[in-house]
Amino acid sequence: MQGKKTDETVSVNCTDIDCPVHGNLKLRGRTFKGHVISKHEKRIAIEFERMIYLRKYERYGKTKTKLHARLPKCMDKEVNVGDLVRIKECRPLSKIIHFTFLEKVNGSEEGKK
Numbered sequence: 374m375q376g377k378k379t380d381e382t383v384s385v386n387c388t389d390i391d392c393p394v395h396g397n398l399k400l401r402g403r404t405f406k407g408h409v410i411s412k413h414e415k416r417i418a419i420e421f422e423r424m425i426y427l428r429k430y431e432r433y434g435k436t437k438t439k440l441h442a443r444l445p446k447c448m449d450k451e452v453n454v455g456d457l458v459r460i461k462e463c464r465p466l467s468k469i470i471h472f473t474f475l476e477k478v479n480g481s482e483e484g485k486k
């Protein structure tokens with residue numbers, strides 16, 4: 374019992390230790406933005422397009438990248454399939470999950486950053 378954080382008023386009962394807000398999960402590394410293509414318990418898969426250089430044709434082409442991200446229980450209701458979300462890198466939580474859900478991007482904000 375360490376009196377480190379006592380001023381937190383959490384409305385949601387979140388006991389997820391891998392939650393970036395309520396748990397002790399540290400975020401570092403890269404941030405990605407993409408559309409949610411599938412949603413599972415505690416996990417979402419996002420997909421986004423990126424440009425890569427094709428050496429064979431000496432030009433750039435589009436390719437799709439799919440990433441799995443941890444979805445904390447307290448934010449479970451916020452996210453639906455098709456939403457534009459932002460994810461941030463964290464320590465590997467499982468074999469395929471190295472990212473965690475950060476925030477939902479509004480439609481008006483799209484293309485701003």
Ligand SMILES: [Zn+2]
Pocket residue numbers: 387388389392393394395396445446447448
């Ligand atoms: Zn939480």
